[in-house]
Amino acid sequence: xxxxxxxxxxxxxxxxxxxxxxxxxxxxxxxxxxxxxxxxxxxxxxxxxxxxxxxxxxxxxxxxxxxxxxxxxxxxxxxxxxxxxxxxxxxxxxxxxxxxxxxxxxxxxxxxxxxxxxxxxxxxxxxxxxxxxxxxxxxxxxxxxxxxxxxxxxxxxxxxxxxxxxxxxxxxxxxxxxxxxxxxxxxxxxxxxxxxxxxxxxxxxxxxxxxxxxxxxxxxxxxxxxxxxxxxxxxxxxxxxxxxxxxxxxxxxxxxxxxxxxxxxxxxxxxxxxxxxxxxxxxxxxxxxxxxxxxxxxxxxxxxxxxxxxxxxxxxxxxxxxxxxxxxxxxxxxxxxxxxxxxxxxxxxxxxx
Numbered sequence: 599x600x601x602x603x604x605x606x607x608x609x610x611x612x613x614x615x616x617x618x619x620x621x622x623x624x625x626x627x628x629x630x631x632x633x634x635x636x637x638x639x640x641x642x643x644x645x646x647x648x649x650x651x652x653x654x655x656x657x658x659x660x661x662x663x664x665x666x667x668x669x670x671x672x673x674x675x676x677x678x679x680x681x682x683x684x685x686x687x688x689x690x691x692x693x694x695x696x697x698x699x700x701x702x703x704x705x706x707x708x709x710x711x712x713x714x715x716x717x718x719x720x721x722x723x724x725x726x727x728x729x730x731x732x733x734x735x736x737x738x739x740x741x742x743x744x745x746x747x748x749x750x751x752x753x754x755x756x757x758x759x760x761x762x763x764x765x766x767x768x769x770x771x772x773x774x775x776x777x778x779x780x781x782x783x784x785x786x787x788x789x790x791x792x793x794x795x796x797x798x799x800x801x802x803x804x805x806x807x808x809x810x811x812x813x814x815x816x817x818x819x820x821x822x823x824x825x826x827x828x829x830x831x832x833x834x835x836x837x838x839x840x841x842x843x844x845x846x847x848x849x850x851x852x853x854x855x856x857x858x859x860x861x862x863x864x865x866x867x868x869x870x871x872x873x874x875x876x877x878x879x880x881x882x883x884x885x886x887x888x889x890x891x892x893x894x895x896x897x898x899x900x901x902x903x904x905x906x907x908x909x910x911x912x913x914x915x916x917x918x919x920x921x922x923x924x925x926x927x928x929x930x931x932x933x934x935x936x937x938x939x940x941x942x943x944x945x946x947x948x949x950x951x
Contacts (some may be wrong), residue, residue, distance in 0.1 A: 693793040700800050707807050722891050823915045824892040826949050828871035830935050831922060833860030845929050854943045855936035862931040864922040869897055874911045884926020887919050890932045900934035901926050
């Protein structure tokens with residue numbers, strides 16, 4: 599065996615087409631190097647597969663941990679969702695109760711306005727003043743029945759867009775992480791929001807209505823103060839308006855006012871806001887004050903012992919203008935009180951509540 603053959607590996611093969619014997623000398627060093635490369639390559643592939651499997655296991659472990667955390671968070675969110683649904687239900691019930699109370703308040707508002715209107719108009723009409731007051735309440739923005747009925751039908755409006763429940767999801771063997779979707783939750787929330795919007799609008803209307811009632815009350819008080827509607831002093835009525843027997847002559851005569859007997863010096867007050875057009879001695883009236891009021895009214899206060907006001911003074915209702923006396927044609931201390939309308943003497947009894 600030659601030296602070259604001892605260092606090589608001979609491979610024989612026969613060419614099937616030509617039938618010739620072929621041989622090839624492969625050096626042992628080359629064979630060993632190729633085998634080493636093959637071993638290293640296979641080892642590298644196996645190592646890479648093992649490393650990749652390790653990475654996959656690590657990622658799966660992290661994913662599992664995240665899923666567990668997510669499951670816990672979703673359980674917490676589900677509990678909060680149930681709590682919010684309960685709160686929403688409670689708020690809806692309270693909102694419906696407030697709506698019913700607001701509806702009752704609206705009816706009471708209308709009754710108060712109507713009562714004020716009728717009372718003021720009847721009182722002023724009694725004195726010949728035909729003044730009408732528009733106290734009709736504003737219409738509410740949305741019918742109350744829409745919010746207080748047992749079955750609420752959602753108004754159909756333009757809507758669109760994807761619905762997340764329609765997308766395909768990866769199925770798990772464990773319980774689904776997605777919370778159960780309550781289709782009524784949005785309807786309930788919208789219903790509560792509509793109730794709150796209605797309450798805001800109704801509160802604005804009630805606020806405006808109450809302000810109008812206050813204005814009407816103030817107007818009523820102002821008008822009442824303008825018309826002589828009270829007693830000028832307290833005492834016993836000794837002579838009424840109309841025919842009577844004259845205390846001096848004993849003959850039948852016409853009495854133009856009401857005589858109110860009272861102790862000397864008792865206060866006499868104005869029966870309405872007005873301006874003093876006379877203050878002084880006035881014949882049979884003695885010391886006398888005449889006050890001119892709105893709507894053509896005048897009031898006369900006769901037989902005064904003392905006069906506090908002077909001509910041209912503006913006086914307010916219940917303001918003291920003098921003292922009871924017995925000046926002029928008088929038999930004893932008393933106040934002669936007259937009411938005139940457009941300079942015509944009228945019966946004062948309707949003006950003495």
